[in-house]
Amino acid sequence: MNLESKIYDRTFANCLMNASGVKCMTFDELEVLRTAENGSFITKSCTLQPREGNPSPRYIDLKLGSINSMGLPNLGFDFYLDYVLNENNRNNKNVFFSLAGLSLEENMEMLKQIQNSDFKGLVELNLSCPNIPGKPQTAYDFDRTKVVLEEVFSLYKKPLGVKLPPYFDMVHFEMMAEILNKFPLKFVTCINSIGNALFIDNETVVIKPKGGFGGIGGAYVKPTALANVRMFYKLLRNDIAIIGCGGVENGRDVFEHLLCGASMVQVGTQLMKEGTDVFHRLILELKEIMQTKGYKNIEDFRGSLKEL
Numbered sequence: 151m152n153l154e155s156k157i158y159d160r161t162f163a164n165c166l167m168n169a170s171g172v173k174c175m176t177f178d179e180l181e182v183l184r185t186a187e188n189g190s191f192i193t194k195s196c197t198l199q200p201r202e203g204n205p206s207p208r209y210i211d212l213k214l215g216s217i218n219s220m221g222l223p224n225l226g227f228d229f230y231l232d233y234v235l236n237e238n239n240r241n242n243k244n245v246f247f248s249l250a251g252l253s254l255e256e257n258m259e260m261l262k263q264i265q266n267s268d269f270k271g272l273v274e275l276n277l278s279c280p281n282i283p284g285k286p287q288t289a290y291d292f293d294r295t296k297v298v299l300e301e302v303f304s305l306y307k308k309p310l311g312v313k314l315p316p317y318f319d320m321v322h323f324e325m326m327a328e329i330l331n332k333f334p335l336k337f338v339t340c341i342n343s344i345g346n347a348l349f350i351d352n353e354t355v356v357i358k359p360k361g362g363f364g365g366i367g368g369a370y371v372k373p374t375a376l377a378n379v380r381m382f383y384k385l386l387r388n389d390i391a392i393i394g395c396g397g398v399e400n401g402r403d404v405f406e407h408l409l410c411g412a413s414m415v416q417v418g419t420q421l422m423k424e425g426t427d428v429f430h431r432l433i434l435e436l437k438e439i440m441q442t443k444g445y446k447n448i449e450d451f452r453g454s455l456k457e458l
């Protein structure tokens with residue numbers, strides 16, 4: 151039995167990786183992810199210049215998930231470019247490089263430098279950060295998304311995918327899929343946190359930024375995450391892989407993302423809570439489910455969710 155999975159021309163030892171933003175901002179955090187049991191890993195979404203991010207408290211674990219308004223704290227593009235160039239695909243993890251420029255110009259500058267570098271991994275262009283005051287989530291503006299992707303693919307020729315926010319309307323799924331199908335995307339990652347939620351403890355909000363509004367992750371979002379994975383799996387070209395993200399706490403959750411059509415599965419909140427030991431546990435739990443069902447590899451069941 152193996153948990154190998156492919157995105158484009160890359161094969162990963164197993165289908166698990168971190169969600170961008172979780173335990174992947176510093177060199178030490180990235181080195182832990184590079185050498186743990188996950189099949190791949192991804193850097194914290196970066197901006198051209200380093201950022202402090204929003205004031206703390208800005209991340210809180212909750213019983214049923216998490217809430218965050220980090221505000222894209224990161225060490226700056228140069229640090230992550232240097233890291234991924236030195237990473238040299240040791241452990242065959244094909245590191246993913248996450249970008250979240252604060253403007254199209256900033257994204258194009260970063261992509262130009264990556265294009266002109268020896269980087270051989272995959273770029274995940276984050277179009278869905280909900281936590282920059284005054285900045286809308288690009289991927290909720292369909293016309294803007296089309297403009298951005300036209301510019302991106304006019305310059306960038308290496309494998310690239312986009313990180314999407316959750317959608318909640320069938321027409322929105324169709325409109326977004328129609329746009330995405332126009333471009334040589336290698337994958338889409340569904341979903342980013344459900345933006346601008348509010349958690350109250352007694353009489354007080356729990357995070358400082360934006361009056362306590364933040365992105366929700368964890369068990370709260372799994373039904374929405376699975377729906378987005380499923381819809382884009384059905385609506386997008388077959389050569390655009392889906393990376394599932396949202397609500398993965400155990401092997402059953404991984405199995406469900408794969409059933410919906412995901413090729414890779416990202417772990418966010420649970421990785422934050424449990425540390426990288428979570429990958430060992432998820433692998434054991436997924437293997438047990440596959441063993442029970444007689445599945446020898448992921449392709450035996452990926453995308454085969456049954457309808458009534």
Ligand SMILES: O=C1NC(=O)NC(C(=O)O)N1
Nearest residue numbers: 220221222279281343365
């Ligand atoms: O894209 C993002 N999603 C989140 O939920 N949080 C981070 C952030 O705020 O940096 N970014």
